[in-house]
Amino acid sequence: MTPPEEERHNLLLKAHLLGHFGADAIVKTIHNDNLHWINIKKDALQLVSNCPECQQFNIGKHGYHPPRSILPEGPFDHVCIDLGTLNVTSTEGHNFILVLVDLFTRFTILRPLMDKTAVSIANELRDIFCTFGWPKKLSSDNGTEFTNEIFNSLMETCGIDHRLSLPYNPLGNSTNESFVGIAKRALVKRLQGKKDEWNLFLPSIQYAMNLIPAIRNRIMTTQRIDNEYFTKKHRIVHQQFPTNSEVMIKNVNRNSKTDPRYEGPFVVHGVTKNGSYILTDKTGALLSRDVPTSHIKLISTDNVVNNRADQQQYDVQAIIQHKGNNTSNYKYLVRWKGYPPEYDTWEPASSFDDMSMIEQYWARRNVNNNIGKRKRSSHTNLPTKTNNLNKRSKTK
Structure with missing residues (x-):
């Protein structure tokens, strides 16, 4: 039997609210009532895609844009830096290892640092660049040691394009992350129990890491193999998400299973040169961070900006x-x-x-209720004991 068109939405909604299941479950529930109409599956999909609870909690398919290997035009054209630590202070007061990698040759420079203040890092980089030359681009993570006023001033003065990896995205600075691990693993094997002299072994570790023949050919071969493996194992999104499309993003602060998997919805405002996305919320305010493709779940490609023009938002x-x-x-x-x-x-x-x-709100109310219960229980225990005593005395 085919229900009237004006009743179909309520039928779909009633079936969906049974457990917020997907479109297939909705269609099956309606079919069990001997009801059907043309495009019922399409209507069910539309209902599920517009359900706020399903947008927040349903697991979505994460995608990645095709891998883009960074292979600069020449040596020291593009370098990346990071810090490592063994959590051991050397006899000379060093606590950190500055790791700089040339992305063209994979030539690695290791330097011990007493601290990771902006001044210490800027001075060490100045000495390195004065010896090897000034790079065009420098990549780092979002640590405060690389995002402060002194470091930014050094980059601007030297004309270096400073590129930051995205927060909550370990793939952003993966090259240097791996070289930090290589340096630390090689270092601990040389210490033989004398941990506080680790800084003395850095020059020999640096020499060993750079003593690799045919580096460039190995890099290109490895990158090709890695790209093929990545493409095979991951869902690749070849086209960018359209501007003004509606998306949800991964909840990176999810602390429990009851917290939503996704936050939003947000609107795609633009794409950075690194392929990450600039998003805005419902008020039109820019999200404080850029978001990688793998954290995004597409909701709608319709132009939602015009649809929200008349919707007022309040805090x-x-x-x-x-x-x-x-x-x-x-x-x-x-x-x-x-x-x-x-x-x-x-x-x-x-x-x-x-x-x-x-x-x-409910957490605060529950705290007050628990306090009230404890107070009541402390008062009600005394009469109970008295009654028991009275009962026992009567039996005697």
């Missing part, structure tokens, strides 16, 4: 109270940021872009 300062007797009908009294109490309104959970405020 929640606090949730004051709630009403209702279960999760299906709870409403929350919201104090809006920048507005006096007379503008407080009752809002359902579906009006919130982020469930963290609701979770914090």
